[in-house]
Amino acid sequence: MKKKNTTALQEAVAACKANLGVTILFSFFINLLMFVAPLHMLQIYDRVLVSRSEVTLIVLTVLALGLLAIYGILEGVRSRILVRTGLKFDEILNDRLFRAVFRGSVRNPAMGTGQALRDMDMVREFISGGAIIALCDAPWVPIFIFAGFLLHPVLGLISLGGAIIIFALALANELLTRKLLAKGGAVSIQATNTATASLRNSEVVHAMGMISAIKDRWTRSHGNTLTHQSRASDRAGGIMAASRFVRMALQVSILGTGAFLAIENEISPGVMIAASIIMGRALAPVELAVGQWKNFSSSRSAYQRLSAMFEAIPDTAAPMELPAPKGHISVQTVTVVPPGGRVPVVKGLTLDLTPGTSVGLVGPSGSGKSSLARALVGVWPVVAGSIRYDGAELAQWDPEVLGPHLGYMPQDVELFDGTVAENIARFQDFDPGDVVT
Structure with a gap:
């Protein structure tokens, strides 16, 4: 049973656990086959x-090549599983994330929820990457390492x-870079939001000679x-x-030590070579983790931001299906x-509009006309009272059902990316004649 506090992000991660379990299983056999090369060298020497x-020689070489072919196949399959796991994560989350981003932007445009879309890409790349x-x-x-002890x-x-x-x-890398990367990420988001807001108001910026000031602020x-990032x-x-340096020094050290032990007849030359290969394999994941640490840190921050956003903007329950509205607004x-x-801009307003009625609201700037319009279409929630369409409260209407029956012109008007016809048709399937009329 789904827990009440389970977010969309947690559900997406839970859905990917099975694929990650298969990846771990494949990793078991892949790492087991890593012993093929050192054992082959040991037998050769x-x-x-x-x-x-x-x-x-022929039997050992053919056997080793066969096992390494299996290793290569498993590596390829593991990589494909991870790529598809990332796609599955995106498929499960993208719709709910996109809707949450818009709900958050409607509630508080200053939240900067657009970063969440980039955060999802970052987490997906982490899941499907190295x-x-x-x-x-x-x-x-x-x-x-234990195998190395068995050799000597x-x-x-x-x-x-x-x-x-x-x-x-790797630990030092985390401690020395974590705060800097976090600060750099936060400032980067702020800089992006500043640039985006300025571009939305480019006419004002140009007309009032504010380009240099805005540029200095962004700079x-x-x-x-x-x-911070540098x-x-x-x-x-x-x-x-x-x-x-440590990696190469260790390689030299283990070969030099192995040669000394071979001279002293404590090990054979084959053991020396096998130990070198095994040590290289033992250190490879650790070295890879050091190289991936920035990715670890960035993905962790992205996951935390997504988690916080979904907790602040939970999924809304699907409203009951209602018939098409006839136009009675109360x-x-x-x-x-x-x-x-904190200060109300509209207070205690009562209004009743029957279908076919035309009403104009007139008042000075700041009197609440635009605020009322936002409340009537559900952009801003009301803190008291109710708005009803055909007797049903606005919160009971699915915006995807009610929205096509409403027309709304905000103070700041922008065309969406697409043709004028597509904008008029609200990006739905349309007949050209309907758009013209």
């Missing part, structure tokens, strides 16, 4: 080169030490974004460079307060 058996693969492969790190304790210690150092670098916000990138770049002691405001 310690068995084939000693016995000089060509038959053994970050999830790094998370699926991470549990295998201790298994590969010293070789295992080198792998363990390398994993700890690289993990510490300051944009500059703050670049400052500082975070500098720190992350330094940590990535240190991580690569306004009873309605009080309207603008979103985010």
Whole structure:
């Protein structure tokens, strides 16, 4: 049974869990097949080169190639599963997100809910990208390190030490860049909202000579974004460079240590090569996590913003289906307060309009005419009283059913992207003759 507090975002994530479970299962076999290369090298060095058996060489090589072919197929299938998981997440969420964005924008235009659409893309790319693969492969790190200990304790210690150092670098990356990336993201959203609002009022900006002032305002916000992001990138770049140095130093160290142990007859040359390959595989997910850390942080912030938006703007229950309205409008002691405001702009208004009646509202600027119009079409909710169409309260009407019967002209008019005919027809299927008439 669906929980009352379950948001659309949580439902979309829950629907993707099965695919992620399959991805984890595939990751198990993929990582298991990672032992093929070191075991093949171990047998080549310690068995084939000693016995000089060509038959053994052919059998081992064919077997290894067959297993690696399976590995490649599983890798491809895992990638396709993740891509389709991201598409499934988008398919489940996009409709409800789009509606929530518009509901939030209607309630409070200053909320900047348009960022949520970009946040959904970011989370979808995270689900279908390399970050999830790094998370699926991470549990295998201790298994590969344990395999290194089985070959020789010293070789295992080198792998363990390398994993700890690289993990510490990843943790340092998180601690040093998290706040900067969060601040940069917040300032970037603010700068984008400033530019968007200015473009919507481009005529006013041009006519009143405000372009330089608006540009300076945007430049300051944009500059703050670049400052925070560049500082975070500098720190992350330094940590990535240190991580690569550690990675290459560990490779040299394990080969040098393996050669010394082979000279001392404690291990064979095959063990030395196998240990090097296993250590490389053990450190690969950790190093990948370091490289994906910015993606981790950005996706986490995007998920948190989406979660907060869906909690603030929950899904509305589908209203009961009503017949087409005939046009009787009843306004009873309605009080309207603008979103985010406290002072009523319309207070205690009562009005009754029968079908076929024409009424004009006349008054000075700021008297509440536009506010009443917004309340009549459901853009602004009323804080007291009721608005009824054919006896049913406005909240009981589905906007998709009532809207086609209403005409609404706001103070700020813009054509939507499309032809004039499509705008007139409200982007529904239409007959050209109906549009003209």
